[in-house]
Amino acid sequence: xxxxxxxxxxxxxxxxxxxxxxxxxxxxxxxxxxxxxxxxxxxxxxxxxxxxxxxxxxxxxxxxxxxxxxxxxxxxxxxxxxxxxxxxxxxxxxxxxxxxxxxxxxxxxxxxxxxxxxxxxxxxxxxxxxxxxxxxxxxxxxxxxxxxxxxxxxxxxxxxxxxxxxxxxxxxxxxxxxxxxxxxxxxxxxxxxxxxxxxxxx
Numbered sequence: 634x635x636x637x638x639x640x641x642x643x644x645x646x647x648x649x650x651x652x653x654x655x656x657x658x659x660x661x662x663x664x665x666x667x668x669x670x671x672x673x674x675x676x677x678x679x680x681x682x683x684x685x686x687x688x689x690x691x692x693x694x695x696x697x698x699x700x701x702x703x704x705x706x707x708x709x710x711x712x713x714x715x716x717x718x719x720x721x722x723x724x725x726x727x728x729x730x731x732x733x734x735x736x737x738x739x740x741x742x743x744x745x746x747x748x749x750x751x752x753x754x755x756x757x758x759x760x761x762x763x764x765x766x767x768x769x770x771x772x773x774x775x776x777x778x779x780x781x782x783x784x785x786x787x788x789x790x791x792x793x794x795x796x797x798x799x800x801x802x803x804x805x806x807x808x809x810x811x812x813x814x815x816x817x818x819x820x821x822x823x824x825x826x827x828x829x830x831x832x833x834x835x
Contacts, residue, residue, distance in 0.1 A: 652675065652676055652677055652678040653676060653677050653678070653711045653712060653831060654677075654678050654679075654680060654708065654711075654712040654713070655677060655678070655679045655680070655712075655713055655715065655824065655827075655828060656680045656682065656699065656702055656712065656713070656714045656715065657669065657679065657680070657681050657682065657715040657717050657743070657824065658682040658695045658696070658698040658699045658702070658714075658715065658716055658717065659681060659682065659683050659684065659695065659717045659718070660684060660690045660691075660692070660695055660717065660718035660719055661683060661684065661690070661749060661783075662683050662684045662685070662690075662784075663683070663783065663784045663785070664749055664753075664783045664784070664786060665681060665683065665717060665749060666681040666683050667785070667786050667788055668749075668753070668786065668788060668791065669681055670788060671788040671789075671791065671792050672828050672832065674831070674832045676831065676832075676834075677828065677831050677832065679828075680702075682695075682698040682699065682702060690718075691723065692716075692718050692723055692727065692728060692731040693727075693731055695716055695717070695718050695731075696716060696731055696734060696735060696740075699714050699716060699735075699738075699740055700738075702714075713741055713824075713827065714738075714739070714740045714741065715740065715741045715742070715743050715824050716731070716732075716735045716740050716741070716742055716743070716744075717743045717744070717745075717749075717821065717824070718744060718745075719744070719745050719746070719747060719748040719749060719767075720744060720745070720746045720747055720813055720814075721746075721747035721748050721766065721767055728744075728812070728813065729812070732744075732812040732813070736812075741823065741824070742812055742813065742820060742823075743819075743820050743821045743823050743824045744812065744813035744814070744819075744820050745813075745814070745818070745819040745820065745821060746813055746814040746815070746816065746817055746818055746819070747765070747766055747767050747770075747817065748767040748770065749819070749821070750767055750770040750771050750774060750783070751770050751817055751818060751819045752798065752802065752819035752821040752822070753770075753774060753786075753791065754770050754773050754774055754777070755797075755798040755801045755802050755819065755822075756790075756791050756794040756795065756797065756798040757777045757794065758773075758777070759801055760801075760805070760817055760818070761773065764817060765817065771783070778790060795825055795829060796829065798822065798825070799822040799825055799826045799829070802818060802819050802820070802821070802822035803822055803826075805817075805818040806818045806820065
């Protein structure tokens with residue numbers, strides 16, 4: 634397959650050099666895409682590959698979207714490719730297999746247990762020990778924010794607290810050897826921490 638020019642993907646260049654790409658394939662259709670839209674900088678470009686109308690959200694399909702992406706675009710070593718999904722609906726055996734494939738392909742993992750809402754809640758507070766499932770965390774977000782709609786999140790509510798969320802998530806699961814959090818938590822901090830660093834250096 635013929636490689637496409639990188640500028641076909643990018644909206645802009647920086648000093649005649651292509652922006653660094655963060656390609657994130659997600660299980661979700663809307664929430665993650667809306668959340669990452671708040672990160673803006675001339676030196677980075679975030680490309681979200683969400684689940685589409687086919688509703689193929691299982692981890693293997695998320696992985697396939699990354700595979701398809703790299704066949705279409707030229708990448709450079711500074712670019713990073715991320716696999717982002719939740720553990721709430723998938724068995725440990727299937728998740729382990731997907732993580733193994735991803736690491737073989739040099740993809741990075743940003744997995745949440747049980748769901749992405751854990752990451753969002755960490756912007757405001759530490760996790761509550763009684764919260765175990767997605768409904769618990771969605772309820773916590775509604776209590777904090779007054780309302781919560783995963784299809785239409787207010788990104789302004791999260792833009793000033795990403796650093797605190799990173800620190801809270803890292804404190805829960807600091808090991809880089811873990812493919813996903815074994816207890817409630819989120820490894821989304823891994824990509825957000827890298828994004829924050831890249832923006833500060835620009």
